[in-house]
Amino acid sequence: MNRRFSWFNATSLTLGFAFLYLPMVILVIFSFNASKLVTVWAGFSTRWYGELLTNQAFLDAAWVTLKVAVLSSTLATILGTMAAYVLVRAGRFTGRTLFSGMVYAPIVMPEVITGLAMLLLFISIGLDRGVTTIVLAHTTFTMCFVSVVVSSRLVTFDKSLEEAALDLGCTPFDAFRSVTLPIIAPAVISGWLLAFTLSLDDLVIASFAAGPSSTTLPMKIFSSVRLGVSPEINALSTIMIGIVTVGVVTASLLSKRSIARQRAEEQAAVRTT
Amino acid sequence: MNLRRLFLIATPYAWLLFFFLIPFGIVFKIALSDYAISIPPYTPTLDLSQGWAGIREFLDGLDFENFTFLASDALYIKAYLSSLKIAAISTAITLLVAYPIAYGMAQAPDEWRPTLMMLVILPFWTSFLIRIYAWIGILSGEGFLNQFLMWTGITSQPLTILNTNTAVYIGIVYAYLPFMILPIYAALEKLDISLIEAAEDLGCTRIQAFWLVTFPLSRPGVIAGCFLVFIPALGEFVIPSILGGNETLMIGKTLYDEFFANRDWPVASAVAVVLLLLLIVPIILFQRNEQKQREAGL
Numbered sequence: 001m002n003r004r005f006s007w008f009n010a011t012s013l014t015l016g017f018a019f020l021y022l023p024m025v026i027l028v029i030f031s032f033n034a035s036k037l038v039t040v041w042a043g044f045s046t047r048w049y050g051e052l053l054t055n056q057a058f059l060d061a062a063w064v065t066l067k068v069a070v071l072s073s074t075l076a077t078i079l080g081t082m083a084a085y086v087l088v089r090a091g092r093f094t095g096r097t098l099f100s101g102m103v104y105a106p107i108v109m110p111e112v113i114t115g116l117a118m119l120l121l122f123i124s125i126g127l128d129r130g131v132t133t134i135v136l137a138h139t140t141f142t143m144c145f146v147s148v149v150v151s152s153r154l155v156t157f158d159k160s161l162e163e164a165a166l167d168l169g170c171t172p173f174d175a176f177r178s179v180t181l182p183i184i185a186p187a188v189i190s191g192w193l194l195a196f197t198l199s200l201d202d203l204v205i206a207s208f209a210a211g212p213s214s215t216t217l218p219m220k221i222f223s224s225v226r227l228g229v230s231p232e233i234n235a236l237s238t239i240m241i242g243i244v245t246v247g248v249v250t251a252s253l254l255s256k257r258s259i260a261r262q263r264a265e266e267q268a269a270v271r272t273t
Numbered sequence: 274m275n276l277r278r279l280f281l282i283a284t285p286y287a288w289l290l291f292f293f294l295i296p297f298g299i300v301f302k303i304a305l306s307d308y309a310i311s312i313p314p315y316t317p318t319l320d321l322s323q324g325w326a327g328i329r330e331f332l333d334g335l336d337f338e339n340f341t342f343l344a345s346d347a348l349y350i351k352a353y354l355s356s357l358k359i360a361a362i363s364t365a366i367t368l369l370v371a372y373p374i375a376y377g378m379a380q381a382p383d384e385w386r387p388t389l390m391m392l393v394i395l396p397f398w399t400s401f402l403i404r405i406y407a408w409i410g411i412l413s414g415e416g417f418l419n420q421f422l423m424w425t426g427i428t429s430q431p432l433t434i435l436n437t438n439t440a441v442y443i444g445i446v447y448a449y450l451p452f453m454i455l456p457i458y459a460a461l462e463k464l465d466i467s468l469i470e471a472a473e474d475l476g477c478t479r480i481q482a483f484w485l486v487t488f489p490l491s492r493p494g495v496i497a498g499c500f501l502v503f504i505p506a507l508g509e510f511v512i513p514s515i516l517g518g519n520e521t522l523m524i525g526k527t528l529y530d531e532f533f534a535n536r537d538w539p540v541a542s543a544v545a546v547v548l549l550l551l552l553i554v555p556i557i558l559f560q561r562n563e564q565k566q567r568e569a570g571l
Contacts, residue, residue, distance in 0.1 A: 004380065005377075005380050005381055005382065006380070008373075008377075009373075009376065009377035009380045009381065010377070012373035012374055012376070012377045013374060013377040013378065013381070013389070016370070016371075016373070016374035016377070016450075016454075017374075017392055019370070019447070019450075020392070020393075020396055020447075020450065020451075021392075021396075023404065023407035023408055023411055023447070024396075024399065024403075024404065024407055026407065026410065026411065026417060027403070027406075027407040027410070030410065039410055039413070039415050039416055039417060039420065079284065079285050079288055080285075082281055082284055082285045083285035083289075085281065086281060086282050086285060086286075090278065090281065090282055093282060095286070099282075099285075099286055099289070102289040102290070102293050102294060103285075103289065105293070106293060108504050108505075108552070108556050108559075110505070110507070110508020110509075110510075110525055110548060110552070111508070111510065111525075112508060112510050112525045112528045112529055112545070112548075113300070113508065113528075113545045113548060113549060116300060116528065116532060116541060116542065116545050117293075117296035117297050117299065117300045117545075118292070118296055120296060120299045120300060120303060120538070120542070121292070121295060121296040121299055123313055124299055124313075136292060137292075139288075139292075140288070140289070140292040140293055143285070143288070147285075172277060173277070197398050200400070201400045201401055201402065203401075203402055203511060204510050204511065204529075207533075208532075218400070218402050221402055221403070221406070222402065222511075222515075225402075225406050225409070225515060226514075226515075228409070229406075229409050229410050229413070233406065237400070237403040237406065237407070240399075240400055240403060241399055241400075241403065244395075244398050244399050244400070245395065245399075247398075248391070248394075248395055248398050249391075252391060
């Protein structure tokens with residue numbers, strides 16, 4: 001539907017987006033504030049970025065967070081893609097209902113419950129808490145998001161393409177690799193990105209799964225936020241907002257291009273047959 | 274059934290069984306245990322080396338004491354009720370804020386829409402913690418909102434907003450707004466414009482046409498959006514602990530404190546079990562709503 005873009009529509013969009021973006025804009029601007037007082041502007045400075053880069057505790061936490069995010073999102077992408085494939089393509093098997101329930105449940109589960117459950121598992125199997133346990137916990141809850149993203153792509157694409165490959169003598173694995181995977185690749189990549197950002201961002205599950213020796217960046221931010229606003233956290237937030245913005249904009253441009261190319265190829269294929 | 278298929282199904286299945294289902298079993302078990310000053314801090318613990326006798330002794334040690342404790346302690350009942358209230362009120366406010374935005378997006382020229390969509394989705398990719406943190410500087414006593422209000426002369430004294438329930442409402446609305454905008458926009462975008470034109474031709478005013486045609490047709494999106502906000506808001510931990518104050522009681526925070534501050538694992542587990550039970554009803558309703566939409570779409 002669209003017609004008559006009224007003043008009312010324009011006002012609600014302007015106010016709405018102002019509400020969504022103003023807090024972040026203020027945060028970014030005040031990360032360049034020279035004063036330690038976070039709400040009074042005292043001139044431009046990059047001082048807090050310098051202090052951030054010499055703060056060993058933050059650097060260590062950033063390193064742990066990055067390691068966890070890369071490992072868990074990669075594992076989650078593999079497992080989540082498998083789960084999506086099973087849900088969409090594997091047909092009926094014993095315990096399918098339980099399986100699909102387990103795939104969707106972690107998405108709606110409050111983080112405090114997932115975190116608590118994970119921690120109790122790690123303790124009862126005697127696994128020492130640290131980077132490994134955070135990776136395991138993050139893999140479990142992010143694989144479900146990957147599987148939702150990938151399965152929404154799998155349901156929309158034509159199964160007969162896979163069947164044609166099989167008829168032409170491909171093994172099921174070859175058919176997956178040379179037909180299915182290229183088609184679902186954008187969804188797999190955005191699934192990975194989603195898992196990566198969820199892992200980077202997670203505070204609650206990480207606090208349960210982390211041991212005393214491993215602190216992630218959100219945990220570090222949370223403990224300093226409880227003491228109030230600090231210009232260093234503003235600087236750190238600005239860096240993280242910057243990375244995400246660049247990443248999302250690039251990813252959306254890339255996917256736009258790859259969708260356009262795919263459409264062109266599909267049309268070309270239709271014309272030649 | 275060949276081996277490859279078995280491997281494909283078994284790998285994610287086994288992972289989820291071990292890391293998702295079994296942990297919940299453990300939560301249930303510990304919810305039935307008693308607090309003890311030991312490592313791990315609960316009793317009984319299962320000792321399989323003693324065979325059947327060990328299992329018997331373990332089962333005898335389980336009881337519903339923690340649940341009767343929750344039911345008898347006003348703090349927990351209040352925390353559950355107050356979570357329900359905060360989640361419900363903030364869902365309603367989010368709907369009121371989100372609807373005009375989604376409506377504006379659906380009315381916007383076609384070439385704007387991808388950009389508008391991206392502007393709605395982008396905050397979702399930005400750290401939740403940072404977005405909540407950003408509000409401290411705005412809502413605090415000497416924060417930007419108070420500076421602005423005093424500059425315009427609306428108030429002469431700074432308002433206390435940070436560390437109150439009002440701040441929690443603002444935080445939840447802000448954090449979950451995209452979840453409400455997207456399904457409503459999806460419903461409005463599909464709407465056939467000729468229906469509204471027909472209503473107006475038949476003598477409806479614009480406002481009547483909105484209430485009689487547009488709003489009912491967008492209801493599936495509204496319902497989906499409300500669930501998407503209400504369900505996570507109910508178990509919210511980050512927002513009440515950063516923006517809330519002493520008066521803010523939310524069950525997610527109670528659970529966290531029970532576990533980390535009081536180290537009472539059995540009670541924390543029992544709180545988790547009850548929260549899960551509270552969530553089951555809205556989750557099932559949400560699934561049924563989605564199912565109905567899918568069937569209607571076919």
